[in-house]
Amino acid sequence: MPLKMGVATVTMNRPPVNSLNTEHLETLHRTFIRLENEKCRGMILTSSSPTVFSAGLDIREMYKPELEKARKFWRTLQDMWLKLYSSPYPTVAAINGHAPAGGCLLSLSCEYRVIVPKVRMGLNETQLGIVAPQWFQDCMRNAIGEREAEKALIAGRMFSSEEALKVGLVDEIAQNKEECIQKAEAFLASQANLPMLARKTVKLGFRHQTLSRLLTGREADTKIFIDYIFQPKVQKGLEMYLQSLSKKAA
Numbered sequence: 496m497p498l499k500m501g502v503a504t505v506t507m508n509r510p511p512v513n514s515l516n517t518e519h520l521e522t523l524h525r526t527f528i529r530l531e532n533e534k535c536r537g538m539i540l541t542s543s544s545p546t547v548f549s550a551g552l553d554i555r556e557m558y559k560p561e562l563e564k565a566r567k568f569w570r571t572l573q574d575m576w577l578k579l580y581s582s583p584y585p586t587v588a589a590i591n592g593h594a595p596a597g598g599c600l601l602s603l604s605c606e607y608r609v610i611v612p613k614v615r616m617g618l619n620e621t622q623l624g625i626v627a628p629q630w631f632q633d634c635m636r637n638a639i640g641e642r643e644a645e646k647a648l649i650a651g652r653m654f655s656s657e658e659a660l661k662v663g664l665v666d667e668i669a670q671n672k673e674e675c676i677q678k679a680e681a682f683l684a685s686q687a688n689l690p691m692l693a694r695k696t697v698k699l700g701f702r703h704q705t706l707s708r709l710l711t712g713r714e715a716d717t718k719i720f721i722d723y724i725f726q727p728k729v730q731k732g733l734e735m736y737l738q739s740l741s742k743k744a745a
């Protein structure tokens with residue numbers, strides 16, 4: 496995590512697709528805590544993969560899990576998201592590859608998004624027979640508005656880079672990763688002279704409702720997750736989805 500002029504670039508590096516398992520989520524969470532403690536001036540979140548930003552939650556964490564491990568997985572996801580979404584420093588996602596589901600959530604949790612061409616992003620959970628949790632949905636709604644979010648979430652729509660720009664899911668398209676990072680740095684530079692306390696207070700004001708909805712209902716949210724994924728038909732769906740992903744690779 497190099498810090499250049501107080502700006503950190505956090506590069507996710509969990510091959511092959513940066514899927515988010517408990518360990519990877521813990522690493523991200525620790526990183527965001529450290530950045531806050533070190534009074535970082537801005538953060539760029541990106542991926543070491545040339546084609547995938549993040550494939551979202553690691554489906555193997557939800558397929559036939561042990562109960563306690565599944566609980567820990569979900570709580571770690573909540574912890575990571577609460578830290579990122581409420582970060583006092585400015586955040587940009589340099590989306591240099593596909594960003595489905597939890598990968599899209601990561602980018603939506605940043606303040607500004609730059610994407611490369613010919614990739615897809617969105618909350619596709621419905622298409623997998625699972626449901627994007629309320630706070631995932633809130634992040635989408637906060638980015639693109641009620642009507643577009645409702646349509647996208649019901650359909651589990653994956654947006655192309657161009658469609659994402661049109662609907663406001665991302666702020667800019669860059670031609671490649673290098674330009675993506677340049678544009679991310681330019682956004683952070685545009686924020687650098689703003690008084691930090693005022694900036695942070697306004698950001699948290701906008702995000703307060705979404706954050707408190709989870710903060711006040713964390714246990715209930717965990718229970719909803721557990722009850723949902725332990726349903727036999729959901730497990731069957733996850734099994735078939737994992738098989739389809741593996742078949743594709745074969």
Ligand SMILES: CCCCCCCCCC/C=C/CC(=O)SCCNC(=O)CCNC(=O)[C@H](O)C(C)(C)COP(=O)(O)OP(=O)(O)OC[C@H]1O[C@@H](n2cnc3c(N)ncnc32)[C@H](O)[C@@H]1OP(=O)(O)O
Pocket residue numbers: 511512514546547549550551552553554555593595596597598619620623625626627628719720723724737740741742743744
């Ligand atoms: C009121 C009720 C409320 C209910 C609340 C319910 C709560 C449930 C919450 C559920 C929330 C879920 C959020 C999620 O994030 S679910 C994950 C969704 N992710 C996806 O759908 C992405 C799947 N992956 C892909 O589409 C592609 O992999 C890719 C990202 C486009 C990349 O494609 P590429 O061709 O480069 O790579 P491969 O597809 O060949 O994959 C390489 C190997 O990686 C494995 N893989 C891929 N994605 C995942 C994943 N998300 N988890 C685990 N493993 C993954 C894939 O199987 C290949 O593995 P192999 O080499 O061993 O075969």
